[in-house]
C-alpha cells in the first residue's frame with residue numbers, strides 16, 4: 044500500500060525480531076494525536092471519500108472529538124457539544140455511563156472469557172433471561188448477535204421457517220428501514236439503498252399505518268406468512284402510525300396465520316416511554332428485534348426475542364437447533380455484561396419514565412415553535428424521545444425571484460432548510476441534531492434518555508434563536524459561518 048498521508052506522524056518502528064517484518068503501522072498514540080485534517084485525509088484515502096463531501100457541507104468535518112460524557116461530546120478545543128442526535132437512538136445512557144463502564148472494567152479485571160463457543164455462557168444466559176423477563180407474553184426465546192441488521196436478518200429467517208415453505212412471502216411497509224444486509228435490505232423501502240442489488244423476490248409492500256391495505260394484501264396473497272414493520276418509523280422521518288394500527292395488525296396476523304415481526308431497533312429500549320413501543324397498544328408481536336441502545340452505548344449487540352411456539356417450531360429440535368445459532372461473536376462476554384448492567388441502569392435511574400416526561404416537554408415546546416414560525420416549521424411529531432421536526436421545502440420559503448439561489452449553494456441543500464438549521468445549531472450553539480435521508484426536510488431528535496428538562500430547553504431555545512432570523516438570514520449566516528470559514 045502507498046503511504047496515503049506522509050505528513051502524519053508515525054511512532055518509531057520497533058526493531059522487528061527476525062521473521063515477518065512489521066509494516067510501518069500507525070499506533071493508538073498516533074490515532075489519538077490526529078487532527079481533523081489528518082483524519083479527513085486518512086478517511087478519504089482508506090474509508091469513504093464521498094462521505095466527506097456531505098460532512099463538509101454541514102461543517103462536521105472540522106470536528107475531532109476527544110471525549111464524551113453524559114449528554115455531551117468534547118472536541119479538541121474543549122468545546123462541549125450537546126447531543127440531541129444520540130446516534131439515531133443508540134445512546135440511551137448518553138456517553139460513558141459510569142456504572143456501565145465499571146461493569147466492563149470489572150469484567151476485564153477478572154479476566155473473564157469472551158467467546159462462548161465451546162461452553163455455554165453464563166453472561167449470555169443471564170442477559171437472555173433478563174430480556175425475556177422484560178418482554179411481555181411468551182416472548183421468551185432470545186437470539187444474540189452484533190447489530191440491528193443481523194437481528195432483522197435472523198428474525199426474518201426464523202419467521203420464514205416457522206411460517207413454512209408455502210408462506211415464505213414477507214410483507215413490509217412503505218418508507219421502512221431495516222438495515223443494509225441483503226435480507227434486511229429486501230424489506231427496506233429505499234431505492235437509494237437498494238441501488239440495483241439483487242434482493243429477495245418473495246416480498247410484498249403495503250402502505251404503513253393502513254390496516255385495510257394490509258388486510259387486502261393478506262387476503263389476496265396467501266403466500267404471505269410474515270409481516271415486518273418498525274413500530275415507529277425512524278428513517279422515514281419519525282412516523283407514528285394511527286392509534287390502534289398495531290392492534291389491527293395483531294388481529295389480522297392472527298386471522299390470516301401471519302407472523303408479525305416488530306422492528307424496535309430504533310424505537311425500542313424505553314425511548315418512547317415504554318420499553319417496547321408496541322406496548323402503547325397493549326399487543327405482543329411474534330418476534331421483536333433490538334440493537335442500538337441494548338449495548339449501553341459501549342458495545343455492539345443486537346437481539347431478537349421470539350414467542351416460544353414460533354422459536355420452537357423453527358429451531359426447537361436437536362436437529363434444527365444450529366441452523367441459525369449464534370455466530371462467532373454473538374453473545375460475547377463483555378457485550379453481555381454491558382447489556383445486563385445497562386438494563387439495570389435503565390430501571391434504577393427511571394429512564395423510561397424520563398423519556399416520557401422529557402419527550403412530552405420537548406414536543407410541547409416544539410409545537411409552540413411551529414405556531415411561532417408556521418412558514419418554516421410544517422410539522423412536529425413523535426413519541427417520547429423519538430421526535431421529528433419537519434421544515435418547509437426551500438422553494439416555499441425563498442423570496443420569489445431568488446429561488447435559483449438555493450441551487451447555487453449546493454445541489455444537495457436544495458431540499459434542506461433542515462440542513463442549514465442543523466449546521467447553524469452545531470456551529471453557533473454547540474447542539475447536534477440528526478438528519479433524515481428519506482425526507483431531507485426532517486430533523487430527528489433522539490437524545491439520550493438521561494436528558495434533563497434544562498437541556499431540552501437549551502436545545503429548543505437554540506432552535507428558536509436560529510428560526511427567529513427568518514429564512515434569508517439563516518441562509519446568509521450559514522454561508523458566512525459554515526461555508527466561507529473553511530480553511
Ligand SMILES: Cc1ncc(COP(=O)(O)O)c(C=O)c1O
Pocket residue numbers: 131189190191192193195220221222223273277278306307308309310334335
Ligand atoms: C429500525 C432499524 N432497523 C434496523 C437497523 C439496522 O441496524 P444496524 O445499523 O445496527 O445494522 C436500523 C439502523 O438504523 C434501524 O433504525
